[in-house]
Structure formats: C-alpha cells, structure tokens
Amino acid sequence: MATQPALFDAGTNARRWLDDYAGGPDDAMRAGDVAASLAMLEELAAVAGDDLGHARERVQRHAADIGTGFRIIGEDSERPWPVSPIPLLIEADEWARIERGVAQRADLFETILQDLYGAAQLVERGHLPATLVTGSPYFLRPLVGLPPPGGYHLRFVAVDLGRGPSGEWRVLGDQLRAPVGAGYALENRLAVSRTLGGLQGRLNVRRHAPFFAAFRDGLAAACRRSDPRIGLLTPGRYNPSYPEQAHLARYLGLLLVEGDDLAALEDRLYVRTIGGLKRVDALWRRLDPRLLDPLAFDSHSTIGVPGLIDAWAAGNVVLANAPGAGVLESAAFGAFLPQLATRLTGADLILPNIATWWCGQPCEAQHVAAELPSLLLSSAFGARTLGLPGEAPVAGADLSEAQRAALLEAMTARPQDYVGQEIVRLSTMPVVIAERMEPRPFTLRVFAARDRDGRWQVMPGGFARIGAHPDPRAAVMGEGSWSADVCVHGPDPVAPVSLLPAVDTLHVRRNPGTLPSRVADNFFWLGRYLERGEAMLAVIRVMLGNSIDADAGAALGTATVAKLVNELVGAGAAPAPPSLRRADLTQFARTAMEARADGWQSVAAINAHAQRIAGGSRDRLSADMIRLLDAPFPSHRGLLDRAGSLQRRYAAIAGLSAEHMGRTAAWRFHDLGRRIERAQAIARAARVFGAVGAGLDDLSTLLDLGDSQISYRQRYLTGIARVPVLDLVVLDPGNPRALAFQVEAIRDHLARLPVLEDDGMAEAQQIEATELYAMVAPEQAATLTGELLLAVDQRLGRLSDAVARRYFLQGAEPLRAGGLTLA
C-alpha cells in the first residue's frame, strides 16, 4: 500500500535530512540558526515528503512555469534555470552588516568615479597610478568632464561575496556596469515561494518588492520630466541573460527596447512607436558601454544609438549606470580600495576585499613573483594577456614549470597586466544532489540601488551561486552550476507590501503605454506566421485525407489533389512531386511539413520563424504562450498525427491570444496579422476550389480549408452546392472563418490603432482597409468572380505593405562613412 509521504511527518524527515547532512562546522547551514533551517526543511518535507529529488524537480518546474531560462553563448536555445530547492538563510543581524558594507562600497565607488571623470585629483596627487585607470577597457576618456545627468554615475550595483571558513564575508568582485542576476534572484524567490509557501511567514523573510520599487522610483526621480518614460536597453534576444532582462522589464514596468527602437535627435532620446517618436527620459542599460553610441565610442557598433551620448551629455537622458563606471571593476583596483576607503571616508571597509597585489608597482610585482605558487593569478584588467594560459584566473600552483617561467617573463615585460590574489577558501551550503543534501561551495551576489533620495537600498537576499564541484576555488572562478534563493530572516514580522501576500508579488504598475514599432512588427508577423502555418497544415491534412466528409481525402479526385499540391508548391513549401501516386504524395507532404533546409517554406520553417519572432518579444507574451511556441516540433507517430497535434497546438495558441491577451495595441497587431493572412488564404482557396463548374471534391475541399464543413452541414441538409458554399466561406460576415469577417475585423483594427495627426483624416492603411471592405461587403455569392477574389488578394498585399510603412521600423541598411585607406 502506498504511503502518503507528504502527510507522514515533515518534522521527522527534516530532522533526518539535517542529521545526515555532511556539511562541516563551517558550513553556512551548520553554523547558522538551526531552528530556522529545520523550519525551512519541514516546509520542504511538507510538500516533497521524504524525497528531496522530488522537491528539486518541483521548484525547477515552477521556475520553468515562470519562464526563467538562460542561454549559453553559442547555443541556439535557452536552458532551464537551475534553481536549488534549498534557500540560503541569513539572519537579520548578520545581514545588516552586509547591507552597511555594500552601501559603503557603493558610496565609495561613486566618489572615486566623480573624481576620475572630473578633476582627477586622486591620480594627480599620486593616490592612484594613471595606468590603473587607463588599463581598464571601461575607462571612457570621451566622457571626462561630462557630469552624469541626475547627479550620479551609479544607480544599480552588485557585489560578489564569499563566506570564509569562520563565517566572515569578503568581497570577491564588484559589478558596476550592468549587473546580471537581480531578475534571477526575483525568479528564484518566486519559484521557491511557490514550493515553500509557508516559509515566508514562518521565518519573517524580508521581501524583494520594496527594493525594486525604490530603484524604479529613484530612476524616475532623476529624470527631468515628472512623468518619465523609462526603458530597459537590451542587446537583444541572443544575449545570454535576455530572459532575465525581459522578466525585469515586465516586473518594473519598463519599456524593453533595443538600439534600433531608439533615435537621438537634437540631443534628445526617442523611442519609435506606432504613435510616432516618443521621448525617453532614462535607460537602464544592459548593453556594453562601448557599444552604446557608434559616434562616441566604437564606430562599428551596429546595436547602439548614434547620438545617445550627446543626449546624455546634454542632460536629457539618465543612464543607469553611467557609461564608464566599469573602470572600477578591474581586479587591480581591489589593491587600492582599502587605502582609498580610509583616505576618502575615514573608515575601513566593512566588507574587506580579498588580498590583491597589482604587479604594476615594483614591490607588489616582486611579492607576486616570489609567492607565485600560493596565489591566484589573473589579468589585472580582464583582457587577454600574453602570460596567462587563458582568460580565467589560474592558481599559481596549477601552472607547469614552463608556464610559470613564461608567466614570469611576460610579467617582466608588462607587469601592469597582472594581479596576484590570495586563494580564498569558501564555506559551503547544501544543495540537492542524487536525492541527498550535499555541501558545495557558494558565492553570494548582493544588489544595491539608489532610492529617490539618492540613498542606497540593498536587496534583502540576493542570488547564491553554488559551485558544481566540491573544489572551493571553482566558485571563485565563476563556475556556478546551481543557484539558490537567499532569505533574510529575523524575529520581526515583515509588513505585507503587496496585494498578494502569499508570494513575493509584482509591484503593480501601468505599462508605459507606448508600443515600440519593433514590437508591433513582431506581433504582426507572429500572427501572420502562425496563421500561415495553420493554413498550410489544413492543406496537408486534406491532401492526406482527414476530412470529416467520408468521401474526401484518400478518395479525392486527381484534379482536386493536383490543385492542393499546387497550393503547397506555390507557397514554396516543397518541390513538386514526380507523380500524384500515394507514395510520392506522402513524401511530398512530409517535405512540406518538415523540410528545414534549402529554403523551403515548410510548416517547420514557418514555425521556426514564429518562434524566432516570439523570442524577440518575450516580455509581452505570457509564459503559457511562450511554452506552446517553444515546444519542439512534433516528431512522434505518423505524419497525419503529427500534423494533427501541431494543428491542435496552433488552435491552443490562437485560443490564448483570443481569450487571454489584453486588448492592447500589441494584440491588435497580432490579430491584424492573423486576419490579413487568413483573408488571403481564403481568397486564394475560393478562387482555386470555388470556380464556376467546381466539382464536389473541390467544393468539399473548400469547406475543409475554410474550416466550415460543420457549419455547412447544419445549414444545408441537401448536400454541397457551389453558391451556398461560396456564401458561407467567402461572404457570410457571421462566419469567423469567412473572408467578409476578416475584412471587417481588419477595418476595425485599423480604425482603433493610433494615428499620427488628430486632424480626423484617414491614413493610407485605413483608406486601403475601407476600400477593401467596400469591395467585399456588397458581393453576392451567385455573381462572385475569380477576378474579384484576385483583386482582393492583391489589395490585401498592398494593405499589409501600408501597415508596415506606417507602423514598423523602416530601417535602411546603415552604410558607414570612413573606410579611408591611409597611405
């Protein structure tokens, strides 16, 4: 008899897990608050029974539901997010010290940046060598002398911490450009909260929402306009952390924009929207600063915004963080920070750095050379050097004799390129491996953001990265293979800040309300491709024999089959079959369904277009929709089954967009794309299968392609005849598959989308739609001609072009001046 493990005894399981856990005395869980850990494990046991592996799967599934993913550079698809079911617990008192330490650091960095990009006194007075600054690829000289709009260089920073054997926290690195991970911290919290629903209340876990609200408010307060428009500037969907960026944009109510979406004119920044150019006041940028503006930095950047830096320099756009902040990230800088802290703030660093020796100074270089075997060697400024085997830090002890000699020689020529650092032993925390808790070394990334008063707020918790191997050095070197939620807990109850107290909920905000042209373009084409795939599947299914008409399908006459084949060949789905024999036809259908090479516009190719486009608008699609779109192309069972399963998927997607998407402009473009595509498919089908003299097979096929067999049979008991078929499939405005219905919907959408001028005059695409409607509405089935259907088809093409011209980016290929060959 099966037991009910979930009800068995959570306390017993939790106790047993803890007793069996192999973590040593310096392990974060062993050394921490045991009662809190037991409470957490009890919550876990309450949902997972005695099976920790089950708990892990469960939290992973939640992460997948939330839509968390990440991409390894060079890989085509996203990977599932590896989140551990066991959060890292940190007591409030211990956390308070981390909080103070991170805020102190962030203030110190701001002071140093103000100096380096201002008067440069620190260098002139000899507190910092100029080389330490110029060695960083993130020192952007063009920005010297330009004060950052809003007054600060830094608005959102992260600090990587390691926990030493005696529980002390030390700084491993600083993230000052565009720290990755805040969105993942948020997603980890959501996934773990869904699994351990009772934990938050039981341990008084502090929430993340107020931190994000403070950041957004701080950014808004820095803008010149009172109701600013703020964007999150992404490098695009192929960036490894694009899913995180999409999630953050959605969570914070920021406009997710790419460089192409933006234009800088007359020292102001704008986003290209369906309503024309709209001012942008601030950007949270996730783009490498050197790619931001081809006119200011790298003129080869094609993803930046020409003139952005001029708008910034004129004070018209706030950038978080200001470009150039990364100059303080280099490992070499850590060697100077302790002295700078005492000099500039009069206090020691609350969170010490790991000991660092920069070889650009003679004494330090000697020390590193002498102590090579006991140190970690790395590039001082993150660039590739001639003396180290790779880009990653390497332990001196791991170098061969020859490598060591080569390094010492290279260090003699260019000592400024190297730092030596002490090797830190990281303490462990539990992670679930092979259904047990196993200790693994971890690092903690802590985030801080400025609030509206310019003060630093630290996210309570953060993002724990857990090393893949028991070797503690691995985590220092950035190989995190698991992530965990970080819960700051304490005796004081946490005030609910959001409307849904059960989980760390979204801070409700209105969307900025402007639809970027690129997004409109994406939604329009997503609609068209999905509809096109569906129409093509219908043709394949009829051809293979799947009509509800028992006489159709396999028994279709050769003439009708030949027309179906023509449709697919004409659409570019597959090359024409050598004959219409069953075997050739099946092979032909398989190609039309699945061909992925040679440029055939097969269903699979169209599906891939749809996936690609959806990937670029992830922030605006629901997780359910993304899951359906991202699902692998059906590959099991027979061709007809596969076509059927894909058609059902398309129906589910259509259902989601009809029933679950808000009636926003984005939805209108999506539906407009579907309507135009469907209208063209019907106009073509009616011309081919509904011509004067069409036989029974043709007309039945037309009903199948128009998805109207059942409606027809309910309406006409007498059998299939041409005029009633044409009326139902083409002209009946009450039939949602009919041409007339599409034409009306198109006209309606275009009437409701924004126009550029409020002079009451119709725009070109609206005129096209009205004329289209006037062509179709008065028609009678008995007198409907092929010429008219052809004209409708062509007008639909013009309409689609007019929509594109009016609303979408018409980016001409940028040419580049320059290319001067110097003699």
Add this chain to the structure above:
Amino acid sequence: MSDTLALPPLAADGGHTMRYDIVHVTRFDYGNAVKFARCNLRLRPIDWPGQRVESYALTVAPAGRVQPARAEAGLAHVARLVIEEPVRSLTIESRARVTIDRAVPVPQADDPSLAEVAALARASNDLSAAGPAAYLFPSPLIPLDPAIADYCRADLAPERNALEAGIALARRIQRDFVFDPAATLVDTPPHEAFRQRRGVCQDFAQVMITGLRAAGLPAAYASGYIRTLPPPGQERLVGADATHAWVLLWCGPARGWIGLDPTNGIWMASDHVVVAIGRDYAEIAPVDGVVLGSGAQAMEVSVDVAPLAD
C-alpha cells in the same frame, strides 16, 4: 567654419621652420540618396609641440550642420557633421595653414633607457590624453600579438637608449616590409600585415605599436600629412598625396613624445604635420560615423601639402 589663431612667436631657429598650406578633400558618392548622416570629422590639425595651426577652414557641400562634438577622446579636434536632407554626394574640404618648427631628434647619452621609460610610464600620474598611461595598453584595433612581439624584441633591449631603439625598429620595419597598397585594407589587423610583411603606412605603424606595447612601452598612433613634393635633390616620400600614419613613442618626461615613421624609416620632423593622435585608428579616423542609405558608396580622397615660400 573658419578662424585665425593668434600666433605666439616661434623659436628663432630658421633651420627647420616650415609653413605648409594643406588641402584635404574627401568626396563620397552614394548609389542611392542618403537620407541621414552623422559623421565625426577629425580633420583640423591639433596644436602639438613643434607645430601650430595658423588658420583653418572646413567646408561641406552640400551644406550640412557642423558642430563641435560633446564627447572627445583627446588629441583630436572632432567636429560633428549632421546631414538631414537627402544627398547623393558629399564633399568635405579641409584647408589648414600650419607652421612646423621641429628639429630631427638626436639621441643623447642622458636619454632614458627603454626600461626606465617603461617604469616612468607605469608610474605616471598624468591621466590626460597626452600622458603616456593610456598608450601602454593594447587597444581594440591593436591587440597584443606574440609573433610581432618576438620580431620587435631584437631592437628593444631594456637597457638601450629609448630614441636609438625607436629609430632602429622603425628602420628595420621599413627595410623588412614591402610598401604595397594592394596587400591590405583599412581594417586589416596588424598580425595579418605582419604575416605578409606588406602593407601601407597604417600597417607599418600598427606593427610597430604592437611591438613597442608588448615591450611595455607607451606608443601612440599619429595621423597626419607629409609634404607632397620633396626639397630639390631629394626623393619624394612615400605616403604623400594621402593622409599618412606613423608612431609616437613616449621617451620620458624630458623628451616627451618622439615621432617615428616606419614607412619611411625616418624621424618625425619638419616634413610631418600631425592632425590627430590616439591609441589606434578608431580614435583618429579622419571621417567616420553613421550613414543611413541603401546603396553602395564610393570615396575619393585627395591631399595636397604645399610648402610656402618665405
């Protein structure tokens, strides 16, 4: 845009004082009309030890808006050209009158050694664009390269007089490399030109800078002009008729930046006019920027550097 600078008196040494009238015309022809263009023009020569710009005029046809750029990397005058009306062609004419008073450097016994230069540069507290610190490091278009480092090392023994080492390396490159405009393009990386031992002034300069930086020395990329016609009885220099590129090596605070021309195997002296100095071509490109258009573009450049008779 035109102005005349007040002239401080030049050193009263007539031996190598030269005055030049420079005309540098860049013409672009576009296959289809260009609707929008923004370019950085780095055409006006900078003031630099031994050289002064007496007058300067920049004209653009058809007329566009020219304004100073807000963000500048340092040793270049950057003008921003904005074209908002559709154009089929663009002509940029830069005219300068420059006085050069620059003697041929002579190495002295008390010049610093290369090791001293490297140590002084590392310890520099000058963060400005004219300081040596920025030029110690590889830059995006001039990365470190072990093969070039090995080639250059022979001339760069640490104890050697910095000026002697610099000119020796420039001369060796001039001897070992073939001047061949067909061998490389503007974006050919240094290691490729090095492999071929062929190229133009940019390739020669980039190879030399790579080698100097690999040895821990501060080396900058200089762009500018050399006189078109040689003095009577002398050979015409390679690189006249176009913009030229060479190398600056920082030789300690007393000597400052010393110019070395590996294309001709000579020092920078009164035949060279500096227009801009940067870590690599990206910071001194005479014209670069973003042009929106869909057709092909063709470019023609002409340069004339005429000495004025006194």
